[in-house]
Amino acid sequence: MHIYANPTRFLKIARPLTAWLGWSGLALIALGPGWGLLFGPSDYLQGDSVRIMYVHVPAAWLGMAGWTGIAAASLAHLVWRHPLAGIAARAIAVPGALFTAICLVTGSLWGRPTWGTYWEWDGRMTSMLILLFLYIGYIALADADRERGGTGRIAAIFGLVGAINIPVIRFSVNWWNTLHQGQSISFTGGGSSIDSSMLWPLFGSALGFSLLFGAIVLMRMRAMLARQKIEARLRRLGA
Amino acid sequence: MNHWPFVIAAYAVTLSGTGGLLLWSWAAMRRAERKGEELKR
Secondary structure: OHHHHOHHHHHHHHHHHHHHHHHHHHHHHHHHHHHHHHOOOOEOOOEHHHHHHHHHHHHHHHHHHHHHHHHHHHHHHHHOOOOOHHHHHHHHHHHHHHHHHHHHHHHHHHHHHHHOOOOOOOHHHHHHHHHHHHHHHHHHHHHHHHHOOOOOHHHHHHHHHHOOHHHHHHHHHHHOOOOOOOOOOOOOOOOOOOOHHHHHHHHHHHHHHHHHHHHHHHHHHHHHHHHHHHHHHHHHHHO | OOOHHHHHHHHHHHHHHHHHHHHHHHHHHHHHHHHHHHHHO
16 A cells, blocks of 8 residues: 555556546446346336436445545545545545435435435435535535645544444445435345346446546545645745 | 435536536646746746
8 A cells, every 4th residue: 555655656547547537437327227228128116216226326326435435545645634635535435425415305305206205214314414414514624724734634533533423324225214225235145126227227337437436536636636746835835 | 206306416416516626726836836836937
């Protein structure tokens, strides 16, 4: 991990990787949700509203994965003082918040025709809404800390503490009697209750949005590093 | 109930949100890197 602590070495890898992740992500998004929307089968119970799954599930996954990334970067920032960890955490925050908001909006749009309501204060939906508030709080705290010339320590502690919400979201459907359905996909031998004709476009969609998420994070990191360099150069010129 | 307006709204929100952030991030990166290059010269 410390190999990439040097921003010059990181940028050498990040430049070609940004384009590769961006273009392959866009291609997979055109294939996954595109196929799901136009050619995928409708569900025997949920009808055509099941097509919302191809955008809702990847958004939920990225909202949770984003905060997990913030927590991991915060740990690296606090323990190893990795110079790029704070930048990585701040770069993840905005796309993470966006995908959490998309998850909530698309979930509401899926809920209305299937459950008869846009919103219910159940465990899964409420814990996901809390995640959105955590993201907004993190963005505000990290920006304020940076403007005051802080080290990013407070934001990193907030990033670690907020990670408590991730297992709450994950197990909310088991811990409480919720309106939200339980786990449909299992990687631990439990099998999946989703038919393969829906499962493969869903995997394509999740991978596509994940690659695009990676490209956006790299773009934001590159912008932050360039701005840091400009500020340092202007300070040198002014001195 | 016709489900299609809900499906189309969900895709519109997702694609416009993701596309908007992608373009904004790309423009911010290009602007910052270009400014850095100009300052180097």
